[in-house]
Amino acid sequence: MADCSYVVFAYLERLAAQGELIHQDDTSVRILSLMEENLQLYAQADALGLARPTERTGMFTTALVVKVGERTIYLYSDNSMTYKGF
DSSP: OHHHHHHHHHHHHHHHTTOSEEEEEEEEOOOHHHHHHHHHHHHHHHHTTOSSOSSOOOOEEEEEEEEETTEEEEEEEEOTTSOOOO
């Protein structure tokens, strides 16, 4: 099911890129399972003598509201630990 909805999401992203008015909100989030993973990444980095892990550890959600002609497109992405981009 998720594979089918991704096609729709990707198409809406392309349409939104052509929008004449864009509202964006990036919000940090706290996801307990990812926080535990981050602790492990920091411990591994410390064991290697690094100040921080080389992997991304940020947890964010991004919401876009885009006006395209007479339509409004709403997009939401959970960018936790990886960057999907818009």
